[in-house]
Amino acid sequence: QVQLVESGGGLVQPGGSLRLSCAASGSIFSILTMAWYRQAPGKQRELVASITSSGTLNYVDSAKGRFTISRDNAKKTVYLQMNSLKPEDTAVYYCRHPLASWVQGTQVTVSS
Numbered sequence: 001q002v003q004l005v006e007s008g009g010g011l012v013q014p015g016g017s018l019r020l021s022c023a024a025s026g027s028i029f030s031i032l033t034m035a036w037y038r039q040a041p042g043k044q045r046e047l048v049a050s051i052t053s054s055g056t057l058n059y060v061d062s063a064k065g066r067f068t069i070s071r072d073n074a075k076k077t078v079y080l081q082m083n084s085l086k087p088e089d090t091a092v093y094y095c096r097h098p099l100a101s102w103v104q105g106t107q108v109t110v111s112s
Contacts, residue, residue: 002026002100009093009106012085018108020080022095030073032098036080038091039105045094049080062088085110 008020020036035050049069050058057069068081078095085108092105 002097004095004097004100004103006093006095006103006106008080009108011109011111013112014086014110016085016110017081017083018085020082020093020095020106020108022078022097024076024078024097024100026076026099028099029076034069034071034078035096036069036078037094037096038089038108039094040088040091043091048093051078082108087111 003025005023006020008018010018012018031053033050033052036048037045038048039045046060048060048063049067051069051071059067066082066084071078082089087110089108090110091108093108094102094105
């Protein structure tokens, strides 16, 4: 069973930045597409960003130009750099690994 460890969430003011990290166990990582999802209160979970093994990136429209997903295969870690954060970015953020169960997620709160 692949284990995921997420970190980097917290409280930030509008316009601020946060960097989320997700470290995975297991021997298979570099060939997998990794992603970040989020779920705001009362809303469905949505895909925020994904990165394929070849580095192809995909973002939800609301994240384009502000968020950057990246990966370090040697560390088996995927990152989500979030800049110019807005209150509507407030949600629980989840790292998605195709071979792992959903984990608890990390809370991101954007508020003054």
